[in-house]
Amino acid sequence: MNRKLFKSIREYKKESVLAPLFVILEVFMEVLIPLQMAKIIDIGIQDGNLPYIIKMGVILVIMAMLALWFGVKAGTYAARAGAGYAKNLRHDIFYKVQEFSFKNIDHFSTSSLVTRMTTDVTNVQMAYMMSIRLLARAPIMIVLSWIMTLTINVKIALLFLVVIPLLGGTLIFIAKKAHPHFIAVFDEYDVLNNVVQENVNAARVVKAYVREDYEIKKFHKISKKVFDLFTTAEKIVAWNSPTMQFFVYTVVLCMVLIGGRDIVFQTMETGELTSVIVYALQILSSLMMVSFVFVMIMIAEASSDRIAEVLDEVPEMSDKPDAVKVVPNGAIDFEGVDFSYAGEGGNLSLKNVNIHIKSGQTIGIIGGTGSSKSTFVQLIPRLYDVTKGSVKVGGIDVRDYNLEALRDQVSMVLQKNVLFTGTIYDNIRWGDENASDEEVQRVCKLAQADGFVQEFPAGYNTMIVQGGNNVSGGQKQRLCIARALLKKPKILILDDSTSAVDTKTDAMIRKAFREEIPDTTKIIIAQRVSSVEDADLIIVMDDGKINGIGTSEELLRTNAIYREVYESQVKGGEEDE
Structure with missing residues (x-):
């Protein structure tokens, strides 16, 4: 897994250390139990020594209970460490995203960020939890079990020296073959989540156009692709x-052949053979654990790389050490501003x-679709940085402000209005x-919202x-x-925010x-001339340029675009009447 992510363990380091420690103690007990069983068989049962059997049996039960308790403690600490690690990862990703500018967010789709914060973090959590538990258990179990086997029968112990690397190599080969398919799955998960999110958000449009069948087919197509990738990977892992x-x-x-021969020639006891078989099963099952964890780590490696991409993303905007924290007034200056979403050269x-x-002026902005009206206002609270030139608020370049201080004084109502649960x-x-x-009710009255809110049964407590x-x-x-x-705020921006009233x-809101x-x-972007007609200045935009500036009367005389819009709306409205 990506080692950069380990710093997110933080306060769960103690649990991450205690989990493998208790695993080691559990393994010691499990390794000693077969040896104790051999003594009961070869000494107690063979000699008919009941007191010895009872004594060794009690010790065996105590060892089994200790092994159980150590195992429970190890599982508890591992679960706590894994869950805590995942919690911190989600925290770090979420906080990192809060630092992103719009340009940073554009690098990742919304569905991709959600997948990374949920599915990918869960994969890393499970791999980490299993690693600190099973990777501590398996090597120690293999080594100790082999040593115990060596003390009982050298020939069988040498057999394991051939089998262990052979089996381990085979299982690792299978895991590596499956790895590329698991990596491909997560990219398709992003697409799948995007399809679901888009469908749910646009449910009304889907139903209005009776496109349910089309959306179902689109979902099944990507879902089938995820299924195929998982199936291919699982077919390999199934080996x-x-x-x-x-x-x-x-x-x-092989052990029965070797052990049986040694028992016949009385160089090995029956209880010893039983113990060796138990040790063999412990060694082989430990190798299976290593293979299982290895597969999980390989899956988690793809997820951890995707998480690291978010955490390593450098926020395009950051505060200077001496950033200005006070916005003196609402004056706005654009000086030779060029802007490209693709950056320099775009x-x-x-x-x-x-x-x-x-400061204090009411500015109307009007223009056709694609004239960059919204882009123009998004540079004021520094949602994007200019490509060339400068934007100033209160006579200070927006890049010199503390971002929080600037945006706290620039209220922006976007085209896509968002309310929260x-x-x-x-x-x-x-x-x-x-x-x-x-105060809440007062601003609702200014925004002409108080009337309909009071009509709800729960009023302002309506969910x-x-x-x-x-x-x-x-x-x-x-x-x-x-x-x-x-x-x-010192600056209020309405980006076509009264189009649905x-x-x-609309007139009452502007009067307020x-x-x-x-x-x-106040900067008001509108499609209706009536929404900006009484503004101090109206900016006419066309193809990313300012085509005209002036009052409504001045633009009617001097600007063809404004005059055309005005006549089509005002005169058209009169004819309809």
């Missing part, structure tokens, strides 16, 4: 058992953008976890299901706006903005 059985029976037959989504926005109070308090009920699927699109938008307002509600947060810089 473990018959190979093991073949060697077991062969060794037992196709530019924004091209030579220059603009100055005063919990009450409406819980969701709104994402903006300020310490906000009172009155929002996962994804917010028990509220409408317009209701979800207004709750997200209220959440953003609760932060009391009617024009009257003007009256209640006049000092906050």
